[in-house]
Amino acid sequence: MNNESMYIEYKLDLTKDLEREIVAFLNTKGGKILIGVDDAGISVQLNNIDNLQLAIKDRIKNNIAPSTLGLVDILTSEFGGNTIIEILISVGLDKPYYWSKYGLTPKGCFQRIGSSSEPMSPKKISELYSRNVTNSLCRIKSPTQELYFEQLKIYYEGISRPLKGQFARTLELLLDDDYYNYAAYLLSDENGLSMKVAKYEGIDRINLIENNEFGYCSLIKATKQILDKVGVENVTHSYITGKERIEHNQWNEVAVREAIINAIVHNDYRNEVPPKVEVFSDRIEIQSNGGLPQGLNEGEFFHGISVPRNKELMRVFKDLGLVEQLGSGIPRIVSKYGEDCFELSDNYIRITFYKANAIKYVTPQVTPQVTPQVTPQVESMLLILDGELSRAEIQEVLNLADRKHFSQHYLNPALADNLIEMTIP
Numbered sequence: 418m419n420n421e422s423m424y425i426e427y428k429l430d431l432t433k434d435l436e437r438e439i440v441a442f443l444n445t446k447g448g449k450i451l452i453g454v455d456d457a458g459i460s461v462q463l464n465n466i467d468n469l470q471l472a473i474k475d476r477i478k479n480n481i482a483p484s485t486l487g488l489v490d491i492l493t494s495e496f497g498g499n500t501i502i503e504i505l506i507s508v509g510l511d512k513p514y515y516w517s518k519y520g521l522t523p524k525g526c527f528q529r530i531g532s533s534s535e536p537m538s539p540k541k542i543s544e545l546y547s548r549n550v551t552n553s554l555c556r557i558k559s560p561t562q563e564l565y566f567e568q569l570k571i572y573y574e575g576i577s578r579p580l581k582g583q584f585a586r587t588l589e590l591l592l593d594d595d596y597y598n599y600a601a602y603l604l605s606d607e608n609g610l611s612m613k614v615a616k617y618e619g620i621d622r623i624n625l626i627e628n629n630e631f632g633y634c635s636l637i638k639a640t641k642q643i644l645d646k647v648g649v650e651n652v653t654h655s656y657i658t659g660k661e662r663i664e665h666n667q668w669n670e671v672a673v674r675e676a677i678i679n680a681i682v683h684n685d686y687r688n689e690v691p692p693k694v695e696v697f698s699d700r701i702e703i704q705s706n707g708g709l710p711q712g713l714n715e716g717e718f719f720h721g722i723s724v725p726r727n728k729e730l731m732r733v734f735k736d737l738g739l740v741e742q743l744g745s746g747i748p749r750i751v752s753k754y755g756e757d758c759f760e761l762s763d764n765y766i767r768i769t770f771y772k773a774n775a776i777k778y779v780t781p782q783v784t785p786q787v788t789p790q791v792t793p794q795v796e797s798m799l800l801i802l803d804g805e806l807s808r809a810e811i812q813e814v815l816n817l818a819d820r821k822h823f824s825q826h827y828l829n830p831a832l833a834d835n836l837i838e839m840t841i842p
Contacts, residue, residue, distance in 0.1 A: 453502060460496045470493075487735070489505070510728075522539075576738065600729035666773070682734055708763045
């Protein structure tokens with residue numbers, strides 16, 4: 418059980434200083450607040466959980482500035498046998514965040530130091546304010562103001578949350594002078610954004626055999642079209658054994674879905690360069706424009722610390738169920754493919770998933786007499802092989818996330834000794 422830390426805060430009940438804790442996480446590295454857990458990490462059963470969640474949402478919306486739209490996620494979870502409230506907080510880009518009634522003062526601005534929330538110095542407040550990001554999508558004017566949102570309305574009606582007359586303001590799609598911003602442009606029925614899914618014959622970009630274009634419509638609609646297209650490409654291979662029929666997708670569909678949605682939600686659209694998906698004979702590559710957000714390092718990125726580059730898009734994607742919870746996408750991908758599938762650059766983030774080949778064990782059993790050179794790693798892999806399994810499935814059973822480590826210490830030695838064979842080499 419985790420103790421309180423820079424990323425975790427326990428609260429037995431809803432307290433009057435909740436805003437202080439949330440502001441501190443927004444201004445530092447994000448984190449989570451567990452309500453219904455005491456300082457010793459012991460949970461209690463909360464009463465009127467729905468009312469507590471509504472009260473929390475209301476306080477965050479009305480008592481914290483700038484807007485935290487798309488940065489805070491409130492949900493329930495099981496902890497120590499009881500249902501508690503979990504508040505997930507991403508890192509905000511519009512620092513400094515502050516408790517509205519105290520303003521930009523040490524009484525209103527806080528940061529996370531160790532396991533406590535401490536007031537910021539006036540100097541720190543001034544430094545953050547001077548570095549405040551001023552070119553996020555919500556502050557860039559849409560290139561056209563003749564926007565329509567019938568597609569977006571249909572998607573919200575599909576989840577029984579019809580958009581009302583003031584939806585553009587509620588979703589922060591307006592500038593202060595009531596002009597539509599760039600986030601509104603991307604979510605509108607017609608825009609100039611086009612995303613491509615390209616397919617090549619081999620392992621390089623020489624022979625292009627398909628170039629599918631999805632766009633010039635609401636970003637939500639385009640996202641769903643891309644997911645459908647990649648779903649078709651992620652064809653299932655079937656293998657008939659003496660016992661059963663075994664099916665394998667080319668790539669783990671959860672990881673691919675997360676990678677595509679992350680690329681679209683976190684893409685840097687300021688240069689009007691959209692994300693892209695490329696399918697090769699041996700892999701799929703998903704690339705977004707823009708490197709890691711300012712202030713986020715690689716370790717924090719892989720740890721699941723969330724810094725939404727486009728919080729307005731994040732809010733809509735989450736409303737419509739395309740994003741489950743803040744900070745969950747990258748850990749899901751890493752759990753299936755390891756960190757090696759990511760290429761992080763100052764200008765882009767590329768994720769590569771290689772196709773899964775089925776592997777089967779071709780030796781009846783492992784004994785010291787038959788295979789005297791078998792290492793403990795190889796032996797542990799052979800013991801779980803029954804029929805045909807994909808590389809990803811073997812890694813999952815062995816609880817191995819690092820693809821390179823698995824290949825070096827498990828897969829390659831077994832292939833070299835002819836203990837296993839590829840069924841579709």
